[in-house]
Amino acid sequence: MALIVEFICELPNGVHARPASHVETLCNTFSSQIEWHNLRTDRKGNAKSALALIGIDTLVGDNCQLLISGADEQEAHQRLSQWLRDEFPHCDAPLAEVKSDELEPLPVSLTNLNPQIIRARTVCSGSAGGILTPISSLDLNALGNLPVAKGVDAEQSALENGLTLVLKNIEFRLLDSDGATSAILEAHRSLAGDTSLRQHLLAGVSEGLSCAEAIVASAHHFCEEFARSSSSYLQERALDVRDVCFQLLQQIYGEQRFPAPGKLTQPAICMADELTPSQFLELDKNHLKGLLLKSGGTTSHTVILARSFNIPTLVGVDIDALTPWQHQTIYIDGNAG
Template sequence: MEEFRGNSVSSGVALGNIAVFAKEESEPEKKSVEDTDKELKRLNDALNLAKKELENLYNDAIDKVGEENALIFDIHKMMLEDLDYIENIEGLIKDEGVNAEYAVFATGELFSKTFADMDDEYMKARSVDVIDVSKRVIRKLTGKAEVSLESSEPVIILAEDLTPGETINLDKSKVLAFVTKKGSSNSHTAILARSMNIPALVNVDFNLEDLSKFNGKFAIADAAAGKFYVEPVDEIIENARKLEAELDSARAELNTLKGLENVTKDGRKINIFANIGSEKDVDAVIENDAGGIGLFRSEFLYLGRDQAPGEAEQFESYKEAIVRMAGKKVIIRTLDIGADKKVDYLGLVEEENPALGYRAIRICLNNEGLFKTQLRALYRASAFGNAGIMFPMITSVDEVRRIKEIAGKVREELILEGKEVGSPELGIMIETPASALISDELAKEVDFFSIGTNDLTQYTLAVDRQNEKLGGFYKPHHKAILSLIKMTCDNAHKNGIWVGICGELAGDLELTETFVDMGIDELSVSPSKVLSLRKAVRNI
């Protein structure tokens, strides 16, 4: 038996034979070319083909892992449109007279190293993405197909690393687990593995030269313990099978909770809703028996495109979600763009500290045309069911009053036009210490609060939540955070409005009883966490 250790990025256990995912991609040969115009045309054609392929991957990924996670491929597409990246490739072709394949390879290596040398762990993980998009362009130039897995039975995939494209193209029914030599918890492949509910280990300490000898051997990937066993002894196999049975039993038990109330043993009830990225995610909401949608992230309609979506497109998207939820509440957050979510067509400039900069409601209030288009779509869609509109990044009462003034005028205009409109609840997100501290005043202006604990934590503790070096300082259970949540909840109820939580803490089972005791009315989590949260509530 051989035992290896790694980092778990997606929990679970898998037993089966190993299939080595070996890539035989070598460095393109550097050639001199005389007709650089012809080479530039080859490059342009290959870039267009790669972009089209990424669009197809994006649409495929929406069905497999949802809109939010499919955004990975939109990000890759944007990388292929990055002017610095393109100009560097073109410069090598024109100035050095090299072939397009080599120019793309050299540029990919240069940009990848730039990311890899950064201190921020999240940015380090982007180095793999640059290599992935560069290899995609090279394949279009050479006509080679992407490496794929060929297996007639489910297997444990063993590889040096896996790109997002390779991961999403795998037949999920044939994959028991991912085990890779490289990778990080921030890698897009890790994110996809979690979304696909496939056990995954990265940074596993096997030698690359041993890859071929492992092919076909029986193994166990224990992502719960962070261990990988090749040809394990009987005792290890027996323990793994017990764990596998326990996990299967736990999943089956959760399914028995469908249709039951979210009520504690002493009769206290709480709503458990789901967070989604688009109307296409409603299937998962219904499948997991969520009581409603607590956060529809409308910004995903705005990303990965050349211009903002129009009123008609937004209306159809919001309407579909509202209609399909059949009377259950659907809360749609207005555009929350900026910070880590950028769109070129809005002309957002680079900021030294984007988390504290021009984002979310600040953009909407400075661009009323953009804001009104979304509000028109939202008011029209709200006529088809039980809807709420939620505004992010609030810091003052004046902001809320201005929002209500704009929203009121939009609704009046639609009525004058003879359009059918609803009367959606209007709420705000409490995600800044300022909004929590004045929540008593804010509660008099709106119908509900939804606490965004991710931003509330980073702003309260002055810790960048995307900087892994600060992981030890990012403490969502910090007394200050819980005090702000309790204050917000008390002020909401004092003023007769309801309050929910839609950030990561909503699904933190260690805090479920705390939130119930506080009187939180609603918890909104990813669809896959709904039943686990229901179980936790019913056991209080």
């Protein structure tokens, strides 16, 4: 008979990547099987997998249970009961307040100059000028012809090695990170080492897929799960899954086959349909003066990083309308939008 811990989720943003990584880490210190059950959705998942936890769609106020069974179930029950009561409610940093969707009126002094203006929603204040620089978004469905399989054993070996390298790379970046960057990298480390992701990848390779094909299929599978969430905040975590999966492609096949965004060589206002956290971190912050995104909510990890680096950022931007001004000097006003 499984031991049960009953609790209510008090996290205002629900169980997304960062708190899920805390739960996963603690649960993996025990040998017992630990299952998370959301009584609202009636979804269950392995509490030792961050991806499984996110897919359960746990929101603030949800009644939940942990079901624990195994050799160390008593110890696990005692520790998890205490942790869920005392530490879990505080394991996710509060988000910065974002202004309403209503755009601020433009200053009269500016409108009198009759400039060409494109409005969008501000998510990080500040103003700057720079060369309008397009950045390619990460689209796993537009990678062209994927590498073919070289045999199950070879693909499994390449996959295991790639996962190890992704984790080492994230751990290396963590050595020189703090604050929001560190928290997001920790979430990515949790995703890269996730049991559910690894099992899904290996299953694809065992069925004859190449590593690349298995990675794209796995990303699609988990992103679809997140898209079903009733929380826009949890839906935005799909970008983190695609981010980690693309890092895995780069480690297995090299950046020449799957290149990172181009380097900035001058003060730039970058525009993109969307940008992953890793793409953002790769950009030279000495040259990155502003960010214009077509999509990306106010709580995406990329936006959170932009705030931490004080990069003026707008979302909901009409990228097509900006196309005629590519590679020309423009100005971003993250205060008025």
